[in-house]
Amino acid sequence: MNQNRNVNDENRLNDTRNRDIVVKMLNERGVELVEIAELTLDLQAKYIDGLTLEMCLDHVERVVMKREVQNAILTGLELDILAEKGHISEPLKSMLMNDYGLYGIDEVLALAIVNVYGSIGFTNFGYVDKLKPGVIKKIDDLGKEEGRCNTFLDDIVGAIAAAAASSIAHRFA
């Protein structure tokens, strides 16, 4: 019993520490959590009266506390960064640097985030991926700059927004 409690405490500490790491990584890649919350508000405002940006930010915070989400962020952003540094071999290097349309693994990785709140998340993610609202457009434009790779970042940010929207939907269901 005691040992289980220690393991749980330790896991919680790790999640909090990794939360700080992934938020810092997102910031360094040019994304603030509040910009993700704006996407979430966009997705959910029409369904929930009186939904505020603060409430959306609160749910974005919950999403980035989840280990599956943290692992997907760590992996995806690391690949973008390694591609920029030239530390990835061909043919993957060119696919990542040119955001090759048929690569598809950026979306697959993002599904690990969307999955956390079940099937509602898929619809929201599809919507964000198609319309490219707000910060997603900014990320895509930045990614087209020479030497810059945002192949994973756009999908990860869209997926966090979609997962937060699903978390809100579950809360108000």
Ligand SMILES: [Ca+2]
């Ligand atoms: Ca992408």
